[in-house]
Amino acid sequence: MTGIIGVLSVNIAESGRLSEIFGDETARQAMADFGAAADGLLTRSLAQHAVIDRHGSAADGRWAACFRVLWDGLPREAWEVAEAIEHAGRNLIRESLLLVFGGATGARITADLSVFLMSPETGERDARACWIQWTEDQLRSQPQRQVVDQAGSSADVTAILADRSIRTVLQPIVRVSDRAVVGFEALSRGPQGSPIERPDQLFDAAHAAGRTVDAELLCAELALERTKDILPPGVFLTINLGPDALALAADKLALAGRTEVMIELTEHLPLNEAEGLVDVVKRLRTLGIRLALDDTGCGFADFDTVRLLRPDIVKLCITVIRNADKGSHFTAEIRESAERLCTLGCLVLAEGVERENQHAALQGCGIELAQGWLYGKPEAVESVRR
Incomplete structure (x- = not known):
């Protein structure tokens, strides 16, 4: 046992702003889920x-634990121990953000996980208020960082x-009233069994290599090639692009004649x-390509973008939908948001539906479309037949 004291801190920046994105009730529930x-x-x-x-405050978006560093007989410096804890923790917090807030929203939430080693003098202060205040001072002295698991190397991404x-899979989009399949979302995966097979790992690696736009355009290009002339009549296809790739889509992608295609804007601005x-x-x-806005909350933050871009479909994110069957206060928020979006001429799609109770609750909320594992998991393109 040593006399070195450390603090592991998890912090979500501007956590109060989540109410603007998701609404008060959903934001409180999401922060409680993330706190757990x-x-x-x-x-x-x-x-x-x-x-x-240990200390936690969902209201402030801060969780921390004060601990004594143990070596277990290994000849390591204290900073090496801290670095190892921080590296492992960053992988875990990344997964937690995606799980609680969904793929798109979770990826854009600014979070920080840090390990601080306290000086011996500070470590002798055992009062909770002292070490918590010390941790807050340390956090204020460093810039906020977006927690990203930079799996994969630049060489891996360049080779892929x-x-x-890149593999293309399709997930069905259904009509809520009768569960009929009306569309598919084209999703991308890295090579099977590779360290960057998962989409979040694939695009994190592309971002780290400075190839995000290249990766997004290639995913879209492959999805268009692989789905040409195979979708059933009247069924639409959505492909995902961030704003930089969207700006290049008309020139870089073979969109002529693909009137069944809808582009999802995956990053809110x-x-x-x-x-x-x-x-x-x-x-x-003008090319016949429609627009969807992905990962929208129930608050006010995203509605100005909806008014400006007038998407054909707005997708309510999994953070909102996972609470659809948890009480009338949640369904009231969803219903109000759906009504506001409908007045702007948008179809509303519920994303991440996993339970029958969620589906039942959404039927009374003015939600027309839905997507999630309840209706079907992503499958190979070859599984779709005209």
């Missing part, structure tokens, strides 16, 4: 050390893009940046 995940993360990350005290070895996409969207519409 953060508490488990602290326990797992510090399993080899002696936890002295050169070989076009500040209103002044979204304004730069208005002409891009208009040009795509």
Whole structure:
């Protein structure tokens, strides 16, 4: 046992703004769910050390544990121990963000996981208020970081893009009233069994290599090639692009004659940046290509973008939908949001439906379309027949 004391801190920046995205009730529930995940993360990350005290506040978006560093006889410096804890914790917090807030929203939430080693003098202060205040001072002294698991190397991504070895899978989109399949979302995966098979790992690696737009355009290109002339009549196809790739879509992708195609904007932007996409969207519409807005909450943050870009479909994210069957206050928020979106001319799609109770609750909320494992998991393109 040593005399070195450390603090493992998990912090979501601007957690109060989540109410603007999801609405008050859903934001509170999401933060409570993430708090439970953060508490488990602290326990797992510090399993080899002696936890002295812990603190959590879902309202502030902060969780931390004060611990005594244990070596177990290994000849390691304290900073090496801290670095190992931080690395493992970052992988875990990344998974927690995606699980609680969904793939798109979870990826854009600014979060920080840090391990601080306290000086011996500070470590002797065993009062909770002292170490918590010390941790807050340390957090204020460093810039906020987006927690990203940078799995895969630049060489891996370059090889995958050169070989076009990205796999395309399709997940059904159904009509809520009768569960009839009306569309498919084209999703991409890295090579099977590779370290970057999962989509979040694939695009994290592409981002780390500075190849995000290249990866997005290739995924879209392959989805268009592989689905040409195979979808049943009247069924639409959505493909995912971020704003930079969307701006290039009309010139880089074979969209002519693909009137069944709808592009999902997967990254929400500040209103002044979204304004730069208005002409891009208009040009795509002249080609017969429609627009969907992915991962939308129930608060006010995304509605200005909806008014500006006028998407054909707005997808309510999994953070909202997972609470659909948890009480009337949640369904009231969903119903109000659906009504507001319908007045703007949008169809509303519920994303991440997994339970029959969620489906039943959505039927009374003005939701027309739905997607999730309840209706079907992503499958190979070859499984879709005209």
